[in-house]
Amino acid sequence: MEMKQPMTTASLRRVPTRYFVLLTNARVQGVDTAQILSTAGIDGARFDQRDGTFATAEVDAFVQAANHVTGREDLGFELGRLIKMNSHDLLGYGLLSCHTAHQLMCMASRHYHLMTEAFTLNYQRRPGAPGEATYTPTIAMPDVTLRFYLEAVAIAHHNQLRLMLGPDAPAYDVYLSMPEPSHVLRYQALAPTRFHFSESALPGVRVVMGADLLDQPLPFGDAQVVQQIDERCSLLGSRPLTGHFGWGEYVEMVLRAAEGEQVTLDDLARRLNVSARTIDRHLRAENLAFRELSEKVRFQRACEMLREPGATIKHVALKLGFSDTANFSRAFRRVVGVTPTAYVNDAARPFPPLTQPDSSLTSS
Numbered sequence: 001m002e003m004k005q006p007m008t009t010a011s012l013r014r015v016p017t018r019y020f021v022l023l024t025n026a027r028v029q030g031v032d033t034a035q036i037l038s039t040a041g042i043d044g045a046r047f048d049q050r051d052g053t054f055a056t057a058e059v060d061a062f063v064q065a066a067n068h069v070t071g072r073e074d075l076g077f078e079l080g081r082l083i084k085m086n087s088h089d090l091l092g093y094g095l096l097s098c099h100t101a102h103q104l105m106c107m108a109s110r111h112y113h114l115m116t117e118a119f120t121l122n123y124q125r126r127p128g129a130p131g132e133a134t135y136t137p138t139i140a141m142p143d144v145t146l147r148f149y150l151e152a153v154a155i156a157h158h159n160q161l162r163l164m165l166g167p168d169a170p171a172y173d174v175y176l177s178m179p180e181p182s183h184v185l186r187y188q189a190l191a192p193t194r195f196h197f198s199e200s201a202l203p204g205v206r207v208v209m210g211a212d213l214l215d216q217p218l219p220f221g222d223a224q225v226v227q228q229i230d231e232r233c234s235l236l237g238s239r240p241l242t243g244h245f246g247w248g249e250y251v252e253m254v255l256r257a258a259e260g261e262q263v264t265l266d267d268l269a270r271r272l273n274v275s276a277r278t279i280d281r282h283l284r285a286e287n288l289a290f291r292e293l294s295e296k297v298r299f300q301r302a303c304e305m306l307r308e309p310g311a312t313i314k315h316v317a318l319k320l321g322f323s324d325t326a327n328f329s330r331a332f333r334r335v336v337g338v339t340p341t342a343y344v345n346d347a348a349r350p351f352p353p354l355t356q357p358d359s360s361l362t363s364s
Contacts, residue, residue, distance in 0.1 A: 014053035015116045018089070019152075020062065021047050022082040023075070031070055031078075040065035056118060056139060063148045074183045076148035080155025084163060088115055090236075094229030099221035101161065102214040105133055107226065111233040119153060119204075122273055131214050133157070136204040136271055140249040146203060146257070150176050154205045158193050161213075170213040177201040177257055202271050203257035247282040248293060255297040262321060265290045299335040302328075306344050313340045 024033040024047065037044045040061035046052045054062065066075050085092040091114050098104040105123045112121035120138050125131030135153045137146060154174050162169055171192035180197040181187075187195040255263055269276040283289055298320060305316045317328035332340050
């Protein structure tokens with residue numbers, strides 16, 4: 001299904017400040033919010049605004065400042081641990097009133113943009129079968145921000161289900177597209193929920209839940225409240241278009257995050273719930289093409305790997321999926337302009353920018 005919302009700019013994507021306030025109110029060890037905001041150049045008075053929001057650039061600044069000030073790598077985990085249903089304002093009360101976790105996931109997926117416009121939630125399930133919830137970034141973001149979000153989203157999902165279903169909730173699986181963190185023991189302590197980490201997956205969080213969990217009755221079910229809040233949330237605006245700004249930058253982020261996987265245009269389209277033609281059209285508007293971006297991302301990674309201590313051309317070729325070094329060398333020279341050996345010997349040689357216009361795609 002192709003989304004019809006108009007394209008906007010990245011600066012218009014908003015995240016409610018009420019989520020970041022949770023880190024302040026909880027007095028998390030080592031988190032000096034005033035210093036973080038000062039370092040990030042954000043006015044602390046904005047935390048006092050009931051409907052305050054951060055732009056995506058401000059979220060990036062906040063996360064980078066928080067990591068610098070605290071020296072901690074688990075602040076996304078901490079934030080997710082603090083998020084409850086009532087953290088979501090009006091929508092949260094609707095979610096609390098759902099009869100089952102399945103109904104809750106359906107409602108959350110319809111209105112997830114009211115929680116954050118930086119990610120989208122897609123939930124799919126056949127009757128009586130397991131369900132799958134996929135949280136996908138909607139914009140390009142720095143690696144540190146992406147990992148912060150991934151942890152916050154994954155742990156918030158776990159925490160809210162646990163609070164609704166109780167400590168005896170059935171086990172299920174959560175997949176995060178990031179390396180195993182140094183604080184992995186914190187995840188293991190959340191058993192029976194099983195957390196899996198992979199650097200080669202498309203960026204996002206994927207949650208697979210069985211029918212035993214999804215069909216379990218929730219304690220505060222109220223169909224009338226759900227209907228009323230669902231209608232009110234629908235009046236608050238529609239979900240923004242995914243990948244709305246800088247499609248080349250966005251696709252580049254996705255391809256880089258899926259290290260080791262040959263992501264196709266169809267793979268990306270299915271994940272974003274848009275058509276492959278939609279993505280292709282937006283890329284062409286920027287004088288780009290998916291195939292060229294994919295190749296350049298792949299060989300940028302090759303350049304990085306070739307300059308690692310002890311790296312060999314054969315090892316890099318195999319790591320990137322080539323059957324032999326000859327094929328790799330020919331493809332490398334076609335994309336980068338020199339052979340792998342020449343590239344290694346010329347330490348000052350830069351890699352071509354990923355989003356440079358392809359002259360063959362330039363409009364006449």
